[in-house]
Amino acid sequence: MSVFVCGWLQFPVCHSESMGSIPGVSLLLLAVSVSLLTSPSVQGGKILVFPVDGSHWVNMNLLIQSLHARGHEVTVVRTATSWYVKENAPHYHSITVTLPEAINIEEQDFFVTFLVKMLTIQKEGASLIGFVKFYWEMLGALSKIHQQASMLGVEIFENKTLMQSIRDTQFDMVLLDPGLPVGILVAHELKLPTVYNVRWITSGEGHFVVAPSPTSYVPTSGNAVSDKMTFGQRVKNTFYYAFNTFIDKFVVCPHYDRLVSRYFPDQKFYHLLQGADIWLMRVDFVFEFPRPTMPNIAYIGGFQCKPSKPLSSELEDFVQSSGEHGFILMSLGTLVKGLPIEITSEIAAAFAKLPQKVIWRHAGERPNNLGNNTLLLEWMPQNDLLGHPKIKAFVAHGGTNGIYESIYHGVPIVGIPLLFDQFENVLRMEARGAAKVVDATKITWQNFLETIQEVLHNPSYRNSMKRLSALHRDKPMHPLDTAVYWVEFVIRHKGASHLRTESYKMPWYAYYSVDVICFLTAVLFTLIAIVVGSIRFLCFRLCRRRKPKQE
Structure with missing residues (x-):
């Protein structure tokens, strides 16, 4: 075959820590x-x-x-x-x-x-x-x-x-x-x-x-x-x-x-x-x-979703250094390696004003205004970071893989849609109360900072995403x-x-029953024509019979 x-x-x-008893x-x-x-x-x-x-x-x-x-x-x-x-x-x-x-x-x-x-x-x-x-x-x-x-x-x-x-x-x-x-x-x-x-x-x-x-x-x-x-x-x-x-x-x-x-x-x-x-x-x-x-x-x-694995010691140390504030993850997926420098610099300036640590997958030109709280990486274990208990939000372009991983791990999204279906994807998450969207062409450090703070501090975003996560995981298979x-x-x-x-093999007029509608319409008009014609004929005959009597 x-x-x-x-x-x-x-x-x-999943590995158990011990084999248990032999009968078990x-x-x-x-x-x-x-x-x-x-x-x-x-x-x-x-x-x-x-x-x-x-x-x-x-x-x-x-x-x-x-x-x-x-x-x-x-x-x-x-x-x-x-x-x-x-x-x-x-x-x-x-x-x-x-x-x-x-x-x-x-x-x-x-x-x-x-x-x-x-x-x-x-x-x-x-x-x-x-x-x-x-x-x-x-x-x-x-x-x-x-x-x-x-x-x-x-x-x-x-x-x-x-x-x-x-x-x-x-x-x-x-x-x-x-x-x-x-x-x-x-x-x-x-x-x-x-x-x-x-x-x-x-x-x-x-x-x-x-x-x-x-x-x-x-x-x-x-x-x-x-x-x-x-x-x-x-x-x-x-x-x-x-x-x-x-x-x-x-x-x-x-x-x-x-x-x-x-x-x-x-x-x-x-x-x-x-x-x-x-x-x-x-x-x-x-x-x-x-x-x-x-x-x-x-x-x-x-x-493609799966439980997270432990981070490397370097990443774990950086995440733990965030303390009670936790950290934010940012990634634009596998296709787009980086945004223009004028946009990334505005994003970096907003990140620098946050108490959270930031892990940013970024392979382009190093942005200006980069704060000490932001770590740039060319590659990162996205799924493992999304599953970490200290994560607070995911700044994403709205690719399907990232969306589903966010749902699986219950992480609210700050969406920056860039191409193709990403605008529709983040709209769906926003309609469910689990994301907030910003326009990449209109980003300033002020509006981007406000958006992140709203997602971080308004519990409705995280609660909505947790509810979606529970629904997504509740499957028989x-x-x-x-x-x-x-x-x-x-x-x-x-x-x-x-x-x-x-x-799909039917012609369009048959699929949409256009031929049937036309046939029934023709039959209806024929019947109407017959009825109207019959009434006019009877009226004409009746009028002709009455005319001689009046004379």
Whole structure:
């Protein structure tokens, strides 16, 4: 059996201080044996994985490690320029494909450069020119990324030796991140079931192509609103939905449509995209607003979360030196290494006025006004610091991984959203009373200091986050175990077509019952016409009969 997978995994292990009595150990071994014998199992499968580089790979790698630990053989498809997905790893084999040019997101300075451009445009204000410039930059970069990614499909399909090697391996399934969906075409060529490790697809949030998504209360990708929208917000939400559909159809999908028409002329790209067996959705409704769903969606939001480990002696000493004030953690994630110096200097000045210690993941130019209470690190154990009892707040950009780790450990957030879905993520946390948001382009040391102090001293933020943490942890199964279960389910049953609706194959007018509405409308008008015509005919006859009598 074969499974293609991408990811990173670690299992938290609890160690008891003593083995206890021999009968206790025997009972424990008996319980474990019974559990192993009665739980669904699958013979080690072969999984083919198509990941997306950057922070997405952190999630995928975790899942791959878990599958490897369960005895599955994992093979990851990567490009020669990938900077996160390594060619050699103990828990997966790799297939390296050389592209004519590197995919932009695989260049380490791409997101830094992109962020600087976006911040410059945003500072010019909400003028029409600024709006057009912002989206022109974004759409150009988006089209380029997908054009480069589509070449991965060409390189694979045109390499007959590689394709034959993949066929000979006899994979059982394909696991992929549909943010760059080339793996979907390879899975179709191999006639293999597919599992998505997903939140984002080509058109935005994954639910929008697999589940009903009424724009009346489901916020559209890119629109930072809650599910309780005013009339004006609903109009704006519908506009965003139409705009996202336009971008997907005319900016992103043409690159993959050309691939499909070249290698599968009888298929449509979007049908292949929507035809996945299982969607492992990186969403938890403790964080996400309630919305319609489908039976082939399994929710694994926060599957990367785990208990914290002890800090190094140097970090522990620094944290303990904070005394009763505790410490604040700041990180902008894995993609953006640093903000422009004028912004970081304002942040540093605000930190310097706090009694708390600050640990700041920062790899850019050293900010001015840095206080003695602030420690700059190029890397830090974020999860372990978030789980430390002395932490008071987390200053974050709003990436999904950091959000879920904050929820898991119950740490309130000061949000500085910078790119993409980060604005929506921090809005969701703010709507639940667990975060306070500041605009990166308008940061001054005064307003940033006020925001931090409000989160530190108003207990409602921490209480709200503690409540979310309790809800998030209260599950019958850890989200990572859920993800592994559904991957193995697909291997055992060679797919999960019984959970997948075929509605995506319907033409749009049939899906929305436009043809039915038109037919019923026509029937109604026909009946009305018959009734009106009959009444007019009877009236005409009656009038003709009365006229001679009067004469």
